[in-house]
Structure formats: C-alpha cells, structure tokens
Amino acid sequence: MADGLKQKDFKIYVSLMLMASVMSGLYILAGGRVQGLAGLEDLSLPLSILLNMIIVFFLYGLLGLFGFKYAGELGLPGIWRAKYPGLDDYYRPFLAGLLTVVLLVGVELVFNSWHGLGNFPQPDLPAAIFLIPLAAVGDEVLYRLFLIPLTIKLLIVIWRKLGGVGFSRREMLEGKFFWTAAVISGILYTVLHGFDPIHYLQMADGAEVFPVLIFQALMMNLILSLLAAWQYKKRGFLPAVVYHLGFGLGWYIIWGNIII
Numbered sequence: 001m002a003d004g005l006k007q008k009d010f011k012i013y014v015s016l017m018l019m020a021s022v023m024s025g026l027y028i029l030a031g032g033r034v035q036g037l038a039g040l041e042d043l044s045l046p047l048s049i050l051l052n053m054i055i056v057f058f059l060y061g062l063l064g065l066f067g068f069k070y071a072g073e074l075g076l077p078g079i080w081r082a083k084y085p086g087l088d089d090y091y092r093p094f095l096a097g098l099l100t101v102v103l104l105v106g107v108e109l110v111f112n113s114w115h116g117l118g119n120f121p122q123p124d125l126p127a128a129i130f131l132i133p134l135a136a137v138g139d140e141v142l143y144r145l146f147l148i149p150l151t152i153k154l155l156i157v158i159w160r161k162l163g164g165v166g167f168s169r170r171e172m173l174e175g176k177f178f179w180t181a182a183v184i185s186g187i188l189y190t191v192l193h194g195f196d197p198i199h200y201l202q203m204a205d206g207a208e209v210f211p212v213l214i215f216q217a218l219m220m221n222l223i224l225s226l227l228a229a230w231q232y233k234k235r236g237f238l239p240a241v242v243y244h245l246g247f248g249l250g251w252y253i254i255w256g257n258i259i260i
Contacts, residue, residue, distance in 0.1 A: 006078075009078055009079040009080075012079055012238065013061075013064065013065075013068075013079065013237075014061075016137050016238075016241065017056070017057050017060065017061040017064070017137065017141075018057065019133060019137065020056050020057070020060070020133065020134050020137035020138055020141075021053045021054075021056045021057035022053070023130045023131075023133045023134040023137075024049075024052050024053055024056045024130075024134050024138075025049040025050075025052065025053045026130040027127055027130035027131050027134055028045070028048060028049050028052060029045070029049060030126045030127040030129075030130055031124070031127050032123060032127040032130065032131060056134075056138060060137075060138055060141050060142060061141075063141060063142060063145075063146040064141040064145050064146060066146060066150075067141065067145035067146035067147075067148075067149055067150070068145070068237075070146075070149035070150055070152075070153055071145070071149045073149075073153075074149055074152055074153070076148075076149055076232075076233070077232070077233070077235070077236035077237065078236060078237065079236055079237050079238050080235065080236035080237075080238060080239070081234065081235050081236040081239075082235070082236070085235075085236075085238075085239075089235050089236070089238075089239050090239065090242050092235075092239075093231050093235060093239040093240070093242040093243035093246065094242050094243065094245065094246035095246065096227065096231065096243055096246065097242070097243045097244060097245065097246025097247035097248070097249070097250065098246045098247070098249070098250045100223070100224060100227055100243075100246075100247050100250075101247055101250030101251050101254070101255060102250075103223065104220050104223060104224065104251070105255055107216070107219060107220055107223070108120065108216070108220065111212070111216040114212060115212045115213065115216075117213075120217075122251075122252060122255075122256030122257065123252060123256070124257065125253075125257050128252040128253060128256060128257055129253070131248070131252060132245060132248035132249060132252055132253070133245065133248075135244065135248055136241050136242075136244035136245045136248055137241055139189070139228075139244060140228065140232070140237060140240045140241045140244055143185045143186070143188065143189045143225060143228075144185065144228055144229055144232045144237070144240055145232070145237050145240075147181070147184075147185040147188065148178070148181045148182055148185050148229060148232070149181075151180075151181035151184050151185060152177050152178060152181045155177050155180060155181060156177070178229075178233060179226075179229075182225065182226055182229035183222070183226070185225060185229070186221060186222045186224075186225030186226055186229070187218070187222070189221050189224075189225050190217055190218050190221035190222065190225075193217075193221060224247065227243070228240050228243055228244060231243040
C-alpha cells in the first residue's frame with residue numbers, strides 16, 4: 001500500500017479505479033475511441049474492451065499508487081486534504097467544474113469567431129456519458145496525482161544539481177515548484193488531448209490555421225489543468241475528480257450534446 005494512503009482511502013481509490021475500468025469498456029462499446037495503447041483499435045471489439053479495461057485498472061492504478069507515495073513524501077494531499085471532509089469538499093469542486101465550462105465556452109466562442117472552423121468536436125451520446133467518469137478518474141490520476149508529485153521530485157533533483165540552496169517543505173510546495181509542475185503536466189495533457197480535434201477541424205475545412213488551433217487547445221487545456229491542480233492542492237485527489245466530473249457534465253453533455 002502506498003505511503004500516506006490509509007486502508008479506507010485505499011479502498012476508495014480501488015473502487016474509483018474499478019469504476020473507471022468499467023466505464024472504459026462501456027465507452028468503447030458505445031462507439032467511443034479506444035483509450036489504451038496503440039494498436040488496440042485493430043483488435044476485435046471484445047478483446048479491445050477487455051485489454052483497455054485491464055490497462056486502465058492496472059497501469060493507471062499503479063501510477064496512482066506511486067503518486068500517493070510521492071505525494072506523501074512531499075506533503076501533498078492524499079484522497080482528501082482535510083482530516084474530516086465535509087459536503088463543501090464535494091459540492092464546491094463540482095460547482096467549480098461547471099463554472100469552468102462557462103469560462104471555456106466563452107474562450108471557444110472567441111476563437112471560433114477568429115478562425116471560423118466551428119467548435120471542437122464532442123463525443124456523441126451515450127458514449128459521452130461513460131467518458132465523463134472515465135476522464136475524471138483517469139486524467140486526475142495521471143496528470144495530477146502522478147505527474148505533479150513526480151515532476152516536483154525531478155525539479156528538486158535538478159535544482160540541487162545546479163547548486164540550489166535548501167528549502168523547507170512548505171517553501172517547496174507553496175512556491176514555484178508546485179505550479180511549475182502543474183504547468184508542465186497541463187502542457188503534457190494538451191499534447192495528448194488537443195491534437196485530435198485540431199486535426200478534425202483542419203480536415204473538415206482545409207484551412208491553414210494550425211497555429212491558432214494550437215494556441216486555442218493549449219489555452220483551454222491549461223485552464224482546465226491548472227484549475228484541477230488547484231482543487232487537488234487545496235482539497236485532495238477525490239475533490240479534483242469531483243471537479244472534473246462537474247466539468248465533464250457541463251462540457252460533454254450540456255454544451256456538447258444539448259446546446260450545440
């Protein structure tokens with residue numbers, strides 16, 4: 001069991017990973033894109049579903065356990081920041097996720113008026129329903145829980161190799177290192193998430209607006225990533241997942257399938 005992860009928290013984490021694994025299978029069954037390793041889309045549907053579920057549960061699950069270990073060493077939160085979490089540790093992140101949708105819709109409309117290619121494509125129902133919890137758990141495990149503590153540890157090593165002076169744990173986490181790691185994680189999130197819709201829009205129109213679309217994807221994904229990192233730092237891993245659930249509901253269902 002990861003350092004700093006109590007038995008109760010471990011059970012919650014395993015339950016989340018089981019849920020994400022099942023959602024990944026249902027997402028593919030509903031016509032969603034295969035989320036696992038390259039080449040899975042060439043396999044039969046039952047085998048693709050099975051292998052993708054295994055990858056989500058074991059690979060993502062293992063990375064998350066390492067993330068809890070690193071977070072414990074750095075003083076970052078585990079499942080929760082608070083010892084006794086209350087309702088505000090759930091409804092406030094959820095509402096923040098919905099408000100983030102309002103912000104990103106505004107950003108998308110501004111860029112759409114600039115390049116004229118339309119909004120980024122959204123998954124159709126019912127696949128979008130299964131994508132919401134899958135992305136909420138999977139993205140928060142990989143890009144917040146695992147990558148942020150790992151990046152902080154790497155930055156500390158680099159800092160010391162360059163002759164940097166020592167610092168306290170509070171200085172390390174409250175200062176530049178946490179947000180530098182959050183930005184790096186957000187950029188990686190953009191690289192792995194932003195190019196499919198960009199490719200789709202360019203193929204649909206044929207216009208040479210690649211730099212504009214890159215800037216749009218970077219801005220929108222960085223906003224989402226940094227706000228999720230803020231929830232993780234302030235309240236813990238599970239509130240960050242709840243934040244992502246609120247965002248997914250607003251972005252994929254309300255905006256993506258009801259309004260547009």
